[in-house]
Amino acid sequence: MLDIAGELSVWLDEGRRFAVATVVGVSGSAPRGPGAALAVDADGTVIGSVSGGCVEGAVYDLCLQALQDGVPVLERFGYSDEDAFAVGLTCGGVIEVLVTPVEGDPAVRAAVTAAAHGEPVALARVVRGPGHLAGRGLLMRPDGTRLGSLGGPGELDRTAAEQARALLDAGRTGTVEVGEDGSHCPGGVTLLVEANLAPPRMIVFGAIDFAAALVRAGRFLGYHVTVCDARPVFATRARFPDAHEVVVDWPHRYLRRTGTDGRTVLCVLTHDAKFDVPLLVEALRRPVAYVGAMGSRRTHVDRERRLRAAGLSDAELSRLRSPIGLDLGARTPEETALSITAEIVAARRGGTGLPLTVSGTPIHRPARDLDAPGRPAPDRPAQERPAQERDAAAA
Incomplete structure (x- = not known):
């Protein structure tokens, strides 16, 4: 969501309720990469894009549903050979989109505000994992300070912070696999880490x-x-x-x-x-x-x-x-x-x-x-x- 931080920062300042859809995985030919985001507020106003137009309508509906029931959802979109007019990517690729309502999480708010001001910051969120972890964020800054929690054991937060710091140092957005107990071995939790750097x-x-x-x-x-x-x-x-x-x-x-x-x-x-x-x-x-x-x-x-x-x-x-x-x-x-x-x-x-x-x-x-x-x-x-x-x- 940090790629639309400028607009989201205004919405936060205005106290709007909104949901954000973020691309968390891409395979094959797809127009947008991980981190691309679309947001919809309670009035139906939309900003951003996750696919350049291919699946925006379906993602828009998912955002409205998330605002209504408060439940995050992970959705997969791909091209349908049987019906080229079905919801999907006509370019032939597959994307996974995480849709989450934003309800004032302090780490998410701080990350959006920092990115809107051009400050380097990384935001880690759970894409796959136990239900009690869904929707939470952990912010990491270049100096090693962090804000927020993923809601699991302290070791999970420490591992997530390490991964976020590494991707921030590299200036990359991507997903990482970690253990539910915070181990570095893949085992139950997928994190999306969005990194925002000062402009090149x-x-x-x-x-x-x-x-x-x-x-x-x-x-x-x-x-x-x-x-x-x-x-x-x-x-x-x-x-x-x-x-x-x-x-x-x-x-x-x-x-x-x-x-x-x-x-x-x-x-x-x-x-x-x-x-x-x-x-x-x-x-x-x-x-x-x-x-x-x-x-x-x-x-x-x-x-x-x-x-x-x-x-x-x-x-x-x-x-x-x-x-x-x-x-x-x-x-x-x-x-x-x-x-x-x-x-x-x-x-x-x-x-x-x-x-x-x-x-x-x-x-x-x-x-x-x-x-x-x-x-x-x-x-x-x-x-x-x-x-x-x-x-x-x-x-």
Whole structure:
């Protein structure tokens, strides 16, 4: 439910009664992953989504029923070969949805409030287990403090807290199996742990018109966006009103002193060697998710030569996306921003960047751990590589 925490926080402040349906399991092709949520209040107002439309009507009815009788329910939805119009996922997948009335549980309330304010927090709830555990929540914070109880023995709470802390540290939402007695061996209790982290960072280096469009696109995708440029006349709030931060500093110096993690994306749009080389040396040695640099193919060849001379290894250079973006034929700043963010999404989700009509890959695929520190960028299909790379591969 934390993915709709902003709206739920308002409902809690207004004292509304509501029920929440949360995706707790997915198999096959499905449009939403674990943690996706839909909520319905006592007046029938609905927010969120669990399936992109396939089973929303049935889930809506389950939420109203939960509000009426106060009983949580776990429901499975899948595609029906016998009746394609039956309630189910026409994309062929199967999802499990936990529907629970929210009746003022302090841990749930605190988790929703924290997530609505962008604070890192994890919420563990029982999906399967003894009936007396249903509907309870346990909140875990990064500093190890916790709130609430699942209602079982103290050892169960301690184990749930450990599992929640581990998933929070990894920034993942998922289910875990534990024993009813709190043992780590699967044995009677399934927990859903929803993790909420602060938004990932996008740092755009180079205060140019293309950067302004990229800032807007990055913010739309949910990034906390920073623009950095050493030239104060260009790096101004007036030129970048959509950025969360505008920093006047030498790019490599700012990168050295700012915080990044395995979800951070770095976009280098300066295409000027005196800025690019020291910045990219720093960037390509950091455990970030994506590093891309703008410039022509000729610029890329010269930049790569300079980076090798600065001491970067082949493995470090393999992480660089240059020229930045997918080949969309982009010309305008907005089209270029779309090209760049499309490549970022493909890198994060394991996409090929090819049209779905010819890719042959699943549309909804399992999440890939592309945010792991130090992981190099995956190999790109031949159609995406610069011409000199394709020629070298063919030689």
